[in-house]
Amino acid sequence: GxxxxxxxxxxxxxxxxxxxxxxxxxxxxxxxxxxxxxxxIVAIYIFTIVPEFMMRFLSWVFVRVLYRMRPHGIEQHVPDEGAALIVCNHVSYMDALILSASVPRPIRFVMYYRIFNIPVMSWIFRTAKAIPIAGAREDPELMRKAFDEIDAALAEGELVGIFPEGALTKDGQIAPFKSGVEHILERAAARGQIVPVVPMALRNMWTSMWSRRDTRLGRMRVPRRFRAPVEVIAQAPILDPAIDAATLEAKVRAMRGDAA
Incomplete structure (x- = not known):
């Protein structure tokens, strides 16, 4: 054919x-x-009609210039269609781009609102349909809106990506997963939707550029190992709306292993 x-x-x-x-x-x-x-001309037209397609293409090119991508289990375990929630460890400022370049479907990432609102970058995040979120103490209304938007995206069959640690790792280790992932699944289940959870792990990112291992000046350097190998691992989706954050954390921790 x-x-x-x-x-x-x-x-x-x-x-x-x-x-x-x-x-x-x-x-x-x-x-x-x-x-x-x-x-x-066609590329410009596509960008005006489906801007997130162009953003994903640029992410794909950018990431593959900087890293040697080694995906494992993504084609087998990330659903080709329908809603799913990706949960992954958070190592560097490049994590969302790396996942976008590895997964063949658009991902709606949930991200901290202060990063979402960075001038110029904000346009990119909006184009990629990222979802800004704040802590309950910082801005409870924005937090409520974020969970509303996440729920609506899942109801529409979209792929949503979250980093349940809530922040970049400061020491290369995985921090405890926050309970927001439980709230997302419970809310979807309450309206009758069982959302598959796809555990994913990034390996070998801690020693790459743009992690907190380096100082701010260090992040501007050319990487010590240009095009360093980065592994992106996915496991089979979990169909359990009652799964807790600690169990997901343990799964991601086991997938990541010692290769921070």
């Missing part, structure tokens, strides 16, 4: 090239230039 389609496109492209050369008198370089311009 795919081979026949590919052959058909090759024949069509060759025929188009012959027609353009014969009727317009274009040279081969001019044909390629026209195709390049057409690709740019």
């Amino acid at each position: 795919m081979n026949i389609q590919n052959a058909g496109f090759i024949v069509l492209a060759a025929a188009l090239g012959i027609v353009v050369q014969r009727f317009f008198g274009w040279t081969i370089p001019q044909v390629f230039l026209a195709l390049a311009i057409a690709n740019v």
